[in-house]
């Protein structure tokens with residue numbers, strides 16, 4: 001009997017697409033998998049234990065080895081410098097990182113204020129552009145910042161564009177495309193190579209299909 005594989009799954013909007021991909025790859029997940037509020041879900045018939053984490057924390061669990069593999073957005077991988085292997089682009093949860101703001105906003109400041117959940121990505125982007133900005137770290141509802149005068153611009157994920165639209169904001173610059181990735185703990189990759197290779201192989205076959 002093969003060893004148990006622990007997979008860190010992101011709660012929230014990536015979860016559904018990730019679960020669908022695993023099912024397409026013929027992992028038999030119970031129906032209650034999708035509705036449960038449990039944070040640890042064992043699927044004994046597949047020798048898999050799932051842990052459900054905040055998307056931003058998935059790479060932390062994998063880096064510390066309490067999860068062997070995880071599903072994490074490229075946005076998180078760019079922001080968090082984690083010691084994990086990124087082995088597969090799952091091509092799910094496609095979105096992009098963008099600079100946005102109020103239309104026709106005049107930037108008089110020497111260093112405009114930029115609100116974001118991604119201070120590292122935003123800093124390096126503006127550095128590359130040769131622009132000096134002041135970064136303000138927020139944890140969510142980033143679109144609020146320009147509306148109430150906390151920031152001149154934001155750097156955030158745009159998916160459908162609905163949040164920007166409904167808040168009267170416009171996209172100003174496209175930073176990079178984002179999809180979810182399969183990440184692996186380096187030690188697990190050596191110790192559980194067979195089950196991880198099988199997971200990668202089965203997922204590879206159904207990606208984008």
Ligand code: PRP
Nearest residue numbers: 140141142156157158159160161162163
């Ligand atoms: C994300 C992102 C935007 C929104 C974009 O926020 O930060 O706010 O989704 O999606 P859209 O382009 O489809 O409207 P999320 O819902 O994850 O919550 P948060 O604001 O708390 O980060």
